[in-house]
Amino acid sequence: MITREKEPPNLEMPFNALEDFVTPNERFYVRCHFPIPKINERDWRLKVEGKVARPFEVTMEDLRQMPAHTITATLECAGNSRVFLVPKVKGVQWELGAIGNAEWTGVRLRDLLQRAGMANEAREIILEGADNGTIAEPPRPAGKINFARSLPFEKAMDDVLLAFAMNGEPLSAAHGFPLRAVVPGWYGMASIKWLRRIIVTDQPFNGYYQSIDYAYWQRGDSGPALVPLAEMQVKAEIARPENNEVIRANSKYLVKGAAWTSKAIVTKVEVSCDSGRSWGEATLNGDATENAWRLWGFEWQTPAPGNYILMARATDSRGRMQPMEHDLNRGTYMISHCLPIEVEVR
Numbered sequence: 418m419i420t421r422e423k424e425p426p427n428l429e430m431p432f433n434a435l436e437d438f439v440t441p442n443e444r445f446y447v448r449c450h451f452p453i454p455k456i457n458e459r460d461w462r463l464k465v466e467g468k469v470a471r472p473f474e475v476t477m478e479d480l481r482q483m484p485a486h487t488i489t490a491t492l493e494c495a496g497n498s499r500v501f502l503v504p505k506v507k508g509v510q511w512e513l514g515a516i517g518n519a520e521w522t523g524v525r526l527r528d529l530l531q532r533a534g535m536a537n538e539a540r541e542i543i544l545e546g547a548d549n550g551t552i553a554e555p556p557r558p559a560g561k562i563n564f565a566r567s568l569p570f571e572k573a574m575d576d577v578l579l580a581f582a583m584n585g586e587p588l589s590a591a592h593g594f595p596l597r598a599v600v601p602g603w604y605g606m607a608s609i610k611w612l613r614r615i616i617v618t619d620q621p622f623n624g625y626y627q628s629i630d631y632a633y634w635q636r637g638d639s640g641p642a643l644v645p646l647a648e649m650q651v652k653a654e655i656a657r658p659e660n661n662e663v664i665r666a667n668s669k670y671l672v673k674g675a676a677w678t679s680k681a682i683v684t685k686v687e688v689s690c691d692s693g694r695s696w697g698e699a700t701l702n703g704d705a706t707e708n709a710w711r712l713w714g715f716e717w718q719t720p721a722p723g724n725y726i727l728m729a730r731a732t733d734s735r736g737r738m739q740p741m742e743h744d745l746n747r748g749t750y751m752i753s754h755c756l757p758i759e760v761e762v763r
């Protein structure tokens with residue numbers, strides 16, 4: 418793994434190591450805002466409260482008695498590929514590997530919410546982690562805050578999982594032990610780790626990681642407004658070759674990568690080996706699963722020696738295609754334009 422920050426740990430998968438549909442746990446990126454909380458399972462409780470008829474708390478033992486579900490979902494950090502932004506911007510300088518695909522096992526958020534009995538005015542569900550700390554840069558609230566995000570009622574009741582296992586193993590401390598949310602199709606920040614509290618509210622939640630951080634500008638009738646980041650954008654990334662790789666001239670090279678989207682499936686990946694002038698269609702591997710990435714390959718007949726720029730471009734079943742340029746209203750997040758990979762053919 419590539420260490421982007423030591424404490425708290427922020428680790429990136431070297432994306433050229435991409436092999437399998439499922440990312441091995443030890444290769445799954447780690448994104449932490451605060452130190453990893455030390456949690457003893459016996460003392461841990463999950464509270465469900467707010468606009469509910471019957472607030473309650475559960476132990477891990479209680480959760481294991483509930484119907485378990487397993488889903489495959491890709492998590493991508495909203496800042497993945499930030500290093501490609503020109504000019505350089507602040508934030509963790511992720512390359513291509515702040516993304517992974519895993520099988521998650523746990524209980525449905527919906528089942529817990531139904532048990533609590535939600536009030537009619539319930540509008541958002543806030544998920545709060547046990548980790549906390551202070552924010553370094555203004556604008557910031559005074560004192561310590563916990564990492565927290567909200568979900569619209571409909572999403573919370575749809576397919577959100579509260580997972581205790583990742584690829585068949587108990588969650589590791591870095592990935593949210595003992596329990597984390599997995600919000601399929603959404604950028605990683607929604608999938609709260611070290612979950613300790615679920616709060617049902619009748620108000621829009623404007624927490625720090627919902628408004629100041631992890632938000633972007635959306636242009637509407639009344640001008641641009643800040644909107645919390647949510648669904649992942651359609652995107653393909655090239656795993657091999659890696660940036661600055663040297664490739665043999667006049668030979669065959671298998672360009673490989675992954676592509677993903679949200680609330681749809683990836684239907685096409687194209688590859689350009691000439692800076693985006695011409696495109697050829699890649700072969701998609703395996704069957705498509707919603708909210709999980711798809712691996713793909715493209716055989717490149719390499720040209721005469723020289724420097725070349727490769728790009729991949731995905732299209733999904735809703736007809737959405739990656740743009741060539743980063744949308745500036747998205748600031749330092751949602752970096753889903755076609756990313757240039759420079760290679761030397763020799």
Ligand SMILES: Nc1nc2c(c(=O)[nH]1)N[C@H]1C(S)=C(S)[C@@H](COP(=O)(O)O)O[C@H]1N2
Nearest residue numbers: 446447448449450494546564605606609610
């Ligand atoms: N409690 C808590 N949950 C969190 C975070 C965090 O710092 N604290 N980081 C979020 C972000 S920004 C991402 S991208 C994902 C990363 O999950 P992973 O570390 O398991 O890959 O967790 C999310 N959930």
Ligand SMILES: [Mo]
Nearest residue numbers: 494495605606
């Ligand atoms: Mo993230």
